[in-house]
Amino acid sequence: MTAWHTPAGQLDPAKVRAAYPILATKPGGRPLHYLDSAATAQRPKPVIDAVSEFLLTGNANPHRGAYTLGSMATDAYEAARTRTATFLGVPATELVMLGSATEALNLVARSWGKGNLSRGDVVLVTEAEHHANLIPWQQVTREVDADLEFIPVDDVTGEILWDRLDGLLKLRPKIVAIGHVSNVLGSIAPLAQIAPQIHSVGGLLAVDGCQAVANMPVNILGTGADFYAFSAHKMGGLFSGGGLWARANLLEAMAPIETGGDMIREVRLRDATFAEGTQRFEAGTPDASGTVALAAACEFLDELGRQQIHDHEVRMLERVLRELPEALPDARILGPKNAKDRAGLVSFSSDLVHAHDLATILDRRGVAIRAGHHCAMPLHEQLELSATARVSVAPYTTDEDLDALFEGLRDARKIFER
Ligand SMILES: Cc1ncc(COP(=O)(O)O)c(C=O)c1O
Structure with missing residues (x-):
């Protein structure tokens, strides 16, 4: 296909990242693992140009x-x-x-x-x-x-x-x-x-x-x-x-x-x-x-291909759904069990670690996730939750971003299990 794809035609997030200058920056001196695209997506260079x-x-x-x-x-x-x-x-x-x-x-x-x-x-x-x-x-x-x-x-x-x-x-x-x-x-x-x-x-x-x-x-x-x-x-x-x-x-x-x-x-x-x-x-x-x-x-x-974007994001979400319970065993995952029934995001709560603490601990590793009610307070009330943590993915999300997420989740677990 194009510069953004593997020879098999899948989206190659490592190549896609190159189009997003902000992803090469280091806010607070740490590499950026941006997992909050559902709040606002990063802007690619062609848009800025x-x-x-x-x-x-x-x-x-x-x-x-x-x-x-x-x-x-x-x-x-x-x-x-x-x-x-x-x-x-x-x-x-x-x-x-x-x-x-x-x-x-x-x-x-x-x-x-x-x-x-x-x-x-x-x-x-x-x-x-x-x-x-x-x-x-x-x-x-x-x-x-x-x-x-x-x-x-x-x-x-x-x-x-x-x-x-x-x-x-x-x-x-x-x-x-x-x-x-x-x-x-x-x-x-x-x-x-x-x-x-x-x-x-x-x-x-x-x-x-x-x-x-x-x-x-x-x-x-x-x-x-x-x-x-x-x-x-x-x-x-x-x-x-x-x-x-x-x-x-x-x-x-x-x-x-x-x-x-x-x-x-x-x-x-x-x-x-x-x-x-x-x-x-x-x-x-x-x-x-x-x-x-x-x-x-x-x-x-x-240019990236909207089906390719969706397929890539589903692959990322499959990994989140699979590995989240290993990293944080008490995680209560909201929404469909199957990543194929989702687009772009996974929200969860944990009795062990409050969503806001989780977001703060993850930030130490440069992992940016959203914590709160995500402008859906009635849904949270219905689920008897004050807040959830939300991980959202994009065409530029890589396995390295998810590795950093899971390492951060394990950090959080260790801190709160003490
Ligand atoms: C589902 C949904 N609806 C509406 C909005 C509001 O969009 P905007 O920021 O363009 O006003 C958002 C943004 O957070 C959203 O996620």
Whole structure:
């Protein structure tokens, strides 16, 4: 294949690492073993170069300048939207570029939700949702007096009980809002199976794709979703960036929740008419540099191969699932037992070592993992856990990173078993 692969066509993480300058740095004087890509992915050099190039040679305010540089900025921004749309398998005309997935999920709840929900209507989410796909629905259902209902999780493993969906669909939810991949459980939602079930009762399917798009092949149109939100910084793009795909007929009927420059057709002193399509939801100066970076991130992930990325990550997760119980025998692993049913991450707890202590001890070896509730407090409460430790992998994760993880886990065990 390319410079990033073995002769057998598998991703070669040692080669991939070379594209990520930060991985050669030594924070605190220790080699970096970055196992927190689910929080934010590291940025490859081609992304950093694309942003520099835009800022050095193409920077102007898009959609405004009548001069050459202004048109170049507009072209760069729109070309980046088109590249991102191709990556996601959707038409560019249906892809709203926003500052984050949080903004995208709020747009669905506050625009579609407020426009379509009323007293007694039902919104269905899972008990495992990230706060960004929960709180906006809490707010809107409270405001319009609709009901928020939940697809439950297993009290021990946290796995989402999809077999309960059938029963809950009898409530005829107007929308079901779920994560494609859980940022705590690592489990992959069976979208292709549940989308027709949801549609058959007249409901819509809104998907939070934050943890999916960088870790596995995702063709949004093929998922059956009606809305799909994603985040640039989880994909190797900048912190600012992300967006919402929505079916054209839904977008057309939605009101903007932010108003101002760039999203209008005509403005008079006392009223205004709004632009058509995606532009109606992109008020103010668009994040051109963030969008250019996002397109470069899509290009790079495609170059690595999204199936190859997923296969590599599954190999890394298989090792985590196999060796974690040896390194820390009391570890309670959340989510699916089989790495093939996961994307990108494994979370666990231990009665012996608190997640925060674990993260601190691992940091002494340069191993960066996440400890806490991962913006999913209700799930942790359901599992009677105050915090979990989360290991997340990426195309640049190597066996050496995992060796350092397991050595650190053994250190922690020795300290707390004393
Ligand atoms: C599943 C999930 N949803 C939503 C978000 C929020 O994304 P953003 O940081 O782009 O607002 C995250 C990020 O942590 C996430 O993991």
